[in-house]
Amino acid sequence: MQIIESLEAIDPADFPDGSCVAIGKFDGLHLGHRAILERIHTAAVAEGARSVAFTFSNHPLSLLSPEHCPRPLMSRLQRLEAIESIGLDVCVMVDFDAAFAAIPAREFVTDVLVGRLNARHIIMGGDFRFGHRGAGDGDLLRELGTQIGFVAEVVDAVMDDEVGQVSSSRIREAIGSGDVQTARRMMGRPVSVRGEVVHGDARGRELGFPTANLGRTVEGLVPADGVYAGWALIDGTRHEAAISIGNNPTFTPDEISRVEAFLLDFSGDLYGRSMELQFAERLRGTERFGSLEALVEQMRADVARTRQVLAR
Incomplete structure (x- = not known):
């Protein structure tokens, strides 16, 4: 799996046939995250494009609100290994710094995802936000998809019959209380x-x-x-x-x-x-x-x- 660690290092020439991109924090790589990444991998194979995970090396709250930043469920290397195990071609893992946080939501999609990665298909979780002040959501992604001509897909949260909604915060709470069985059920490992x-x-x-x-x-x-x-x-x-x-x-x-x-x-x-x-x-x-x-x-x-x- 190719690892790209900055926006400047993304070379559009590496994506001549386009890409299918999943965007998210992917902390813990739980069943909801896996559903998104497996979906983008399947789409990329079908479309003859490269499959890409776009994520961050640090939690955005470490910059935006350090006092509220949760402890990571996985190290950077653990996340990269877990993403690679799904079979993706590329992981863009950039620092969430002041410069990145200032990118407007529309510009992030048009200039970064489409302009640099030549994205033809973009997928994200329903609760994910992108762009300056988190202005980008599923509705904006769909709107831009219609305007620019890429497939925009927003995936609902995964629900488990026993424990309910799967999320990184709930996994963090379970691990923090020693309930590793519930955490395992939500993580799938x-x-x-x-x-x-x-x-x-x-x-x-x-x-x-x-x-x-x-x-x-x-x-x-x-x-x-x-x-x-x-x-x-x-x-x-x-x-x-x-x-x-x-x-x-x-x-x-x-x-x-x-x-x-x-x-x-x-x-x-x-x-x-x-x-x-x-x-x-x-x-x-x-x-x-x-x-x-x-x-x-x-x-x-x-x-x-x-x-x-x-x-x-």
Whole structure:
């Protein structure tokens, strides 16, 4: 997949047969986003054009209203990988800066999408807004499509029979409360975080449960503190894992939360390697235990429960 990181880098010569473009923030790449991107991919194949996702490297609110800017569900790289997995030809991921925010809505469509990308088909979600002060909406896109001669398509929000409307904000709320099952249902895949395995305090090893600790820089939105059943993905191999998020209130109640995983039936050195953790179900919250014996007993129960959950 070709990645373009600025408007100036878009070369109209790269789109001689036109393009089909999906525009949106695509944070979390949930089922609604996938519906839009899969639709534009299908249209591009049918029309013999290049399929393009147009998005931003940062959330627009990080510029417009930083105090209200939500935490991202995915890192930039995670989003690019997820978009590429759908099979799109190009991802335009630009910085949402003051210059971009000042582009009028009509100019964004006529000069950028049509003028630079030679868009013949443009699709967006019904709640997406574009252009200066968010003046562009589905009605304007349809109007411009009629005037200029491209297909304008506005897709309604995806509804789930159990959880209702699928949205990035609802996924963020679910993850923040530890409800990784609801988040997974809206995303169509497990909630996941990843990072480099670093040295911890070796306390788990001393207790018979050696854990792999993720470094302080973690990609993805970390769920609420607690113990989870899930998987650890290392070099393409998935291992069952009991995952702990928190500050270890029994030993270090004043430390910041950290992410660590005990890989079931695994032995080996993971330090310095990349590890992705995928969450299946929250087993319990964090607790402070009065003795090592009580802690070890609970850890054994967590491992047993993890096996039961993942067996399903």
